[in-house]
Structure formats: C-alpha cells, structure tokens
Amino acid sequence: MTAVTFDAVAERISVMLSVPTDGLTPQTPFSSLGADSFRLVELVVDLQEEFDSMFTQAELKQISTIGELVGLLGGERRAESAGPVSNASAN
Amino acid sequence: MTDELTENDLWLLNYYRSSEINGALFFGRVARIVRGPLQVDVTHHFADESNHAKYWTECIDDLGHVPDRQRSAYQDQYLEAAGMPANLMEVLAVTQVFEKRVISQYHRHLRFPGTHPRVRATIETIMLDERWHVKYVRDALLEMAARYGGERVDKTVEDYARADREVYAKTISEYGERIAFLGDAAGPDDEPDDEL
Numbered sequence A: 001m002t003a004v005t006f007d008a009v010a011e012r013i014s015v016m017l018s019v020p021t022d023g024l025t026p027q028t029p030f031s032s033l034g035a036d037s038f039r040l041v042e043l044v045v046d047l048q049e050e051f052d053s054m055f056t057q058a059e060l061k062q063i064s065t066i067g068e069l070v071g072l073l074g075g076e077r078r079a080e081s082a083g084p085v086s087n088a089s090a091n
Numbered sequence B: 001m002t003d004e005l006t007e008n009d010l011w012l013l014n015y016y017r018s019s020e021i022n023g024a025l026f027f028g029r030v031a032r033i034v035r036g037p038l039q040v041d042v043t044h045h046f047a048d049e050s051n052h053a054k055y056w057t058e059c060i061d062d063l064g065h066v067p068d069r070q071r072s073a074y075q076d077q078y079l080e081a082a083g084m085p086a087n088l089m090e091v092l093a094v095t096q097v098f099e100k101r102v103i104s105q106y107h108r109h110l111r112f113p114g115t116h117p118r119v120r121a122t123i124e125t126i127m128l129d130e131r132w133h134v135k136y137v138r139d140a141l142l143e144m145a146a147r148y149g150g151e152r153v154d155k156t157v158e159d160y161a162r163a164d165r166e167v168y169a170k171t172i173s174e175y176g177e178r179i180a181f182l183g184d185a186a187g188p189d190d191e192p193d194d195e196l
Helices: A006-017 A037-050 A066-073 B007-033 B038-062 B074-082 B088-111 B117-148 B150-178 B180-186
Strands: none
Touching: A006 A037, A006 A066, A037 A066, A037 B007, A037 B088, B007 B038, B007 B074, B007 B088, B007 B117, B007 B150, B038 B117, B074 B088, B074 B150, B088 B117, B088 B150, B088 B180, B117 B150, B150 B180
16 A cells, blocks of 8 residues: 555646646645546545545545645544535535 | 437437436546456446447437537536545445436336337347446445445445435426426336336
8 A cells, every 4th residue: 555645645646637746735725736526536536546545525525635635545534514415405 | 209300309319328428438537547356347337338329329320310419418417416426435326326317217218109219229228238337336335335334335325316316306397398208207206226
C-alpha cells in the first residue's frame, strides 16, 4: 500500500487531471482544479483504490481542499450527517 | 409502434440511445480506475454499453431516421438527485439500481404489443447483457461487504433506490406524454424487480 502523503496525492492528482504539481497546495480547493463532476468522481475513487482507503459521499461533501482530502485518505473520519443520497429528498 | 415511427416513438429510441452513450462514458471512466479481478467485468460492461448505443443507432438508421442528439439523459437527472458516488461500492450500488431501472423500462416496452419488430429485436439483444450486468454487480457488492460492511452496502443500495424512484416519477411527469403510447406498460407503479 502506498503511504498517504500530500506529495503522493498531489502527484496522482497531477497525472489524472493534467495539472502541474507545483500549483497544488494543501489549501488548493477542488473547485480550482477545472474538473467536471464525473472527473472528480473518477479521481476520488482512484485515490481510494490507490491508497486502500474508504470514505463515503457524505464525508466527501464535507471537505473542499486537497489537504482535507489527504486527511480523509489517511483515515481521518468525518461525522456522517446523511447517506450517499442526502440531497435526493430535497429535490 | 408498427410500420411508421411516430415522433414520440423516435424520441424514446433517441432517449435510449443517449442513455446508453452516457452509460458507456461513465463506465469507461470506471474501467480506467478499477483494480483487480473486477477489471475484466467492468471493461466488459463498458464495451456492452458502447455496443448498446451502436445497436440503437443502427436501429434508428434502419428505420429510416437520423439519430437525434438529446440534451440530457436519464443519468444526468439521476446523479444530480442521487449525488455523485464517492467510492467504488457507491459506484456499483448506483449501477445496480440503474440497471434494474433499465431492465424494467425495456420490459415495459416489450410488453407493448405495437412495438416495431426491429425495436423489439434491439431490446431483446440488449436485455441479454443487462441481466448479466445486474448479476455481476450484485456479486461484486456482496464481496465488497467485507471491506465496506454489509449494512453500509445495503443502506447505500436502498438510498439510491429511493432516489431512483423519485427521479423516475419526475421523469414520468416531464415526459409522460412521450411514452404514453406504451399504455399500461408505462405506469410508474411498475418498479424494478428486486429478484433480478
């Protein structure tokens, strides 16, 4: 299993989204990566498979930066307020 | 749907085609990231979805029409309501629910006695693949219980099934007149078969 470090995650993001690693910091928001939502799904699933980690949609919704993503991949747990379809009933 | 396609017949075939294209694009991404033994089945699934889009394109062409680009497919509304899956188990859970919905809709179309023979043949060909999709995904989800927890897997499938029912009801309310020709076979009460 690959160790979960910021550099390892940033390298993976760089390859998958074709963005330079030197432009990525722990504070970089996902919204600045220029990826559509399907691409982001592909990225987060790939990262979990690569780092043998697991988190849910509910946990993912609570984070917005690469640093927070590294934390989730490293096993930091977030309180789960809802299931994977929490916004379904709101629509 | 007998000799001549009506505007609504054609709309529905284009809707199917568009949904299959979106399915192929989605599963192409999944095939790119999945690891281990699932690579074989997921890549097969990706190829099937692409072929289904080809079958519908050929069907529409054979019936003398040009496939029309639709602005959105069922999946677009579906993922908007259900939320994007965040891990491989959630990807397969949403796939399981969606594939059952597809089979249910194709069943309805087959039950309509006026279905054009060319359309019927296309659906029957696709259905062979769809049944396998449900089976391999169900088996994969059972295996994933060890990693994600059986309770979490069951809850995720239930949550996506609830979202699916909401989106289907919304789709029927928006496009009901388009598929009214299917008659009773198009009723919203006909839910996907849990035993598939």
